[in-house]
Amino acid sequence: MGTDKDTQTKYFNIFTDNDSIIIRRCTLEDLEGVIEVNEKELPEDYPYFFYKSILDNYADSFLVACNSSEKVIGYIMWRVEKLPSKYNLEFTNKGHLVSIAVLKNYRRLGIASALLNKSMLKVKNHNIDEFVLEVRVSNYLAISLYKKFKFKTHSIKNKYYRDGENAYYMTLKA
Numbered sequence: 001m002g003t004d005k006d007t008q009t010k011y012f013n014i015f016t017d018n019d020s021i022i023i024r025r026c027t028l029e030d031l032e033g034v035i036e037v038n039e040k041e042l043p044e045d046y047p048y049f050f051y052k053s054i055l056d057n058y059a060d061s062f063l064v065a066c067n068s069s070e071k072v073i074g075y076i077m078w079r080v081e082k083l084p085s086k087y088n089l090e091f092t093n094k095g096h097l098v099s100i101a102v103l104k105n106y107r108r109l110g111i112a113s114a115l116l117n118k119s120m121l122k123v124k125n126h127n128i129d130e131f132v133l134e135v136r137v138s139n140y141l142a143i144s145l146y147k148k149f150k151f152k153t154h155s156i157k158n159k160y161y162r163d164g165e166n167a168y169y170m171t172l173k174a
């Protein structure tokens, strides 16, 4: 778990509309806002208890971006999983990106990059050897974001999504 200092990790200003965005750890009060962003921006939605359990278990890497009215406009959440190592018969910890999204009006301002940067430092503290994620093969914006962070396509997961779309499984050594 982090400290109070962690609840305000980075500020930056968006001069185009004079709004001011803060990135900080998610709180229980933010969950409704996170769910709203998820439902607007992604076809996958999760029940409330799922978000709550990520917050309970991985609060340090569950971050939100809020505008000057304290409205959640973006979020990122991770979990840590024990998966077979690529190199031997051992199991190792992997940081699994559960979800990231930014509201359309706030895109291309570096918010997702800032969310990833800060949260990956926190996930690394969980003794992981790799960051892993799935992304729709058609989601070129997200793929381009992950490539910018040097994620590589490891494999394709066939019909990974409920609507039958394939996923790229992307990994990055921690």
Ligand SMILES: CC(C)(COP(=O)(O)OP(=O)(O)OC[C@H]1O[C@@H](n2cnc3c(N)ncnc32)[C@H](O)[C@@H]1OP(=O)(O)O)[C@@H](O)C(=O)NCCC(=O)NCCS
Pocket (backbone or CB within 6 Å): 041, 042, 099, 100, 101, 102, 103, 106, 107, 108, 109, 110, 111, 112, 113, 114, 134, 135, 136, 139, 141, 142, 144, 145, 146, 148
């Ligand atoms: C993917 C997403 C989170 C990116 O958020 P963002 O705040 O706009 O991202 P950033 O401003 O940090 O951009 C980072 C990089 O992503 C890529 N990118 C983002 N938007 C892009 C666009 N419109 N065109 C091309 N590349 C784009 C670029 O590589 C960009 O780096 P650059 O600005 O240096 O070229 C956002 O588009 C989103 O919420 N999409 C819907 C939800 C989603 O698909 N989540 C991922 C599920 S796996």
